[in-house]
Amino acid sequence: xxxNAAIQGQDLDTLPRFCVVLRGEYLSVTSDAGxxxxxGFYVVRTVAADDxxxxxxxxxxxxxxxxRMKGLGPVPDSMEIDKSQRLDEDQDDVNSGFILYPAP
Numbered sequence: 001x002x003x004n005a006a007i008q009g010q011d012l013d014t015l016p017r018f019c020v021v022l023r024g025e026y027l028s029v030t031s032d033a034g035x036x037x038x039x040g041f042y043v044v045r046t047v048a049a050d051d052x053x054x055x056x057x058x059x060x061x062x063x064x065x066x067x068r069m070k071g072l073g074p075v076p077d078s079m080e081i082d083k084s085q086r087l088d089e090d091q092d093d094v095n096s097g098f099i100l101y102p103a104p
Contacts (some may be wrong), residue, residue, distance in 0.1 A: 015048040018055035019084040028073025039100045046093035
């Protein structure tokens, strides 16, 4: 299926890129002992989009899909943009796995 930018006649290589840091709470994670834990998390994603607002929405949408696909339990109710910024053309993409911390 073609991406939305291609449908609209834009090449993804010409879209600005944004680094988006997402934060959430109460992600269900199975510990080494087999117990279910609720943890907070950060995750960093690079998103190509027309503008910062669209990039943030796409990053949240993709993160929700990733949580579902990985079977990490229900999508946490508390997920938000911690910060985001446009990347310069010479900056590399920035992505991370889940950076976990004890939920408050």
